Each structure stands twice: as C-alpha cells, then as structure tokens.
Amino acid sequence: GNSVTQMEGPVTLSEEAFLTINCTYTATGYPSLFWYVQYPGEGLQLLLKATKADDKGSNKGFEATYRKETTSFHLEKGSVQVSDSAVYFCALSDTGAQKLVFGQGTRLTINP
Amino acid sequence: DVKVTQSSRYLVKRTGEKVFLECVQDMDHENMFWYRQDPGLGLRLIYFSYDVKMKEKGDIPEGYSVSREKKERFSLILESASTNQTSMYLCASSFGDRAYEQYFGPGTRLTVT
Numbered sequence: 001g002n003s004v005t006q007m008e009g010p011v012t013l014s015e016e017a018f019l020t021i022n023c024t025y026t027a028t029g030y031p032s033l034f035w036y037v038q039y040p041g042e043g044l045q046l047l048l049k050a051t052k053a054d055d056k057g058s059n060k061g062f063e064a065t066y067r068k069e070t071t072s073f074h075l076e077k078g079s080v081q082v083s084d085s086a087v088y089f090c091a092l093s094d095t096g097a098q099k100l101v102f103g104q105g106t107r108l109t110i111n112p
Numbered sequence: 113d114v115k116v117t118q119s120s121r122y123l124v125k126r127t128g129e130k131v132f133l134e135c136v137q138d139m140d141h142e143n144m145f146w147y148r149q150d151p152g153l154g155l156r157l158i159y160f161s162y163d164v165k166m167k168e169k170g171d172i173p174e175g176y177s178v179s180r181e182k183k184e185r186f187s188l189i190l191e192s193a194s195t196n197q198t199s200m201y202l203c204a205s206s207f208g209d210r211a212y213e214q215y216f217g218p219g220t221r222l223t224v225t
Contacts, residue, residue: 004154032212043116043202043216044155089154091212098143098162098211099170104154 002027004090004103012109013080021075021106023064023090031092033057033066033073034100038087047075047088082110115139116217118203124223131190133220135203141215142208144186146170146178149200149219161186162208193224 007022025031035047035057048057053068062077073090090103119134137144143162147155147170157170159178167178175197179187186205190197200221204214 006154034212038216041218043218044204044214045216046213049212093212099145099157099160100212100214102155104152105149 002031002092002094002101004092004101006088006090006103006106008106010107010109012111015082015110015112016079017110019075019077019080019084019108021088021090021108023073023075023103025071025073025090025092027071027092027094029094031094033064034091034093035062035064035073035075036089036091036102038089038105040086044089080108080110082112084108085110116203116205116215118201118217118220120220121218122221122223124225125190125193126225127194129190129193129224131193131222131224133188133190133201133203133222135186135188135205135217136184137186137203137205137215138184139205139215140183141205142183143206143211143214144180145204145206145214146176146186146188147202147204148172149202155202158188193222195224198222198224 032051034049036044037047038044048059050057050066056065091100145160146158161180177189203217206214
C-alpha cells in the first residue's frame with residue numbers, strides 16, 4: 001500500500017539557518033505530493049504541492065521537488081525564521097484517489 | 113476564508129460513554145474527513161464522506177461511526193469510549209475534485225479516563 005516516511009524530529013535550528021526535512025514515499029501509481037504545516041494551536045494547512053515528476057512546489061520561501069527516481073519530496077528553506085516553528089507533514093494522494101496519506105510529522109523549532 | 117469549526121477544543125469523557133464530535137464547514141465542500149493525530153503516527157483517516165448521507169471507512173474505523181445529515185456538518189461518534197481513543201481528532205473538508213486540498217479545523221483533544 002501507499003506510505004510516507006519523514007525524518008524523525010524534533011528538529012531545532014537557529015534563525016537564518018538552512019532547513020531540510022526529508023520525505024520519501026511508496027506508491028503503486030503516480031501520486032501527487034504535498035507538504036502541510038500545522039502551527040501551534042491551529043489546524044493543518046496546505047503549504048505546497050507537486051503533481052508530477054520533476055515538478056517543484058514552492059510557497060512562503062519553502063520549496064520541494066518531486067523526485068521520482070529517488071521517490072522523495074524533501075522540504076527546504078534557505079533561511080528559517082522563528083515564525084516557521086510548526087509541525088510539518090508530508091503527504092501523498094494516489095492517482096484518482098480522494099484521500100491523503102500522511103507521514104508521521106516533523107516538529108520544527110527555530111530559536112532566535 | 114474557508115472555515116472549519118469543531119464543537120470543542122478539549123473534552124474529557126469517562127470509559128463507556130457515548131461521545132459526539134461535531135464538525136461544520138462553511139464553504140459548501142462536498143468532501144469531509146475525520147482523522148486522529150497521535151505522536152509518532154501522524155494523521156490516520158477514520159472515516160470520510162463524499163456527499164450527504166454517504167460515508168466510507170478509512171484506515172482505522174473500528175470503534176467509531178459517523179453521520180452526515182447535512183452537507184455542512186459531519187459528526188464523529190464514539191459508541192463506547194475507551195482509553196485507547198484518547199487522542200487529538202481533526203476534521204477536514206475539501207471540494208469534490210480537489211480532495212488533496214483539505215481545510216482543517218483546529219482539532220478536539222479528547223481524553224477518556
């Protein structure tokens with residue numbers, strides 16, 4: 001079945017550091033890939049998406065590239081801010097499916 | 113702005129009680145979802161619905177049921193609450209052809225004692 005694996009957290013960085021959160025997936029078809037973010041006390045919200053191989057999703061300075069050869073969708077940001085502190089979820093939706101499959105989430109804390 | 117509201121942020125119930133969690137969305141979305149969120153396990157889908165009076169089991173439906181009598185409202189029911197159902201419960205909704213773009217409520221943290 002389909003599954004998503006994220007790097008274990010928590011991750012703690014200093015402000016302006018470079019961020020990478022690893023995500024790999026297993027899927028039978030041609031999935032679309034997503035990153036969701038959950039800020040403290042709030043529900044999840046879609047951060048970015050990529051629907052086919054080699055697509056790059058980007059939003060709010062975050063980027064992720066759909067790599068079919070390595071089945072990966074790593075999240076990156078060049079310079080993190082304290083306001084980026086949140087839990088980040090990688091997810092996939094298989095072709096024609098109406099459901100999302102989520103990874104276990106990675107808690108990110110940015111210190112000033 | 114899309115708004116998904118959940119009836120309670122925190123709830124404490126006793127073992128064996130029947131528990132109702134309510135979710136309402138205001139964007140006329142066709143799809144609605146119930147998840148539970150546990151540390152180290154991410155989000156797991158309990159039930160979802162594509163339309164009024166329609167429901168589909170997710171990955172962990174045991175011990176739960178749902179009701180969707182109106183398009184905007186999706187209820188999760190714990191028929192007889194147990195301690196292993198202590199968790200954060202998240203409701204989400206989306207348009208019919210964009211199920212991947214889900215809008216989430218803030219969650220209900222349920223404790224069963």
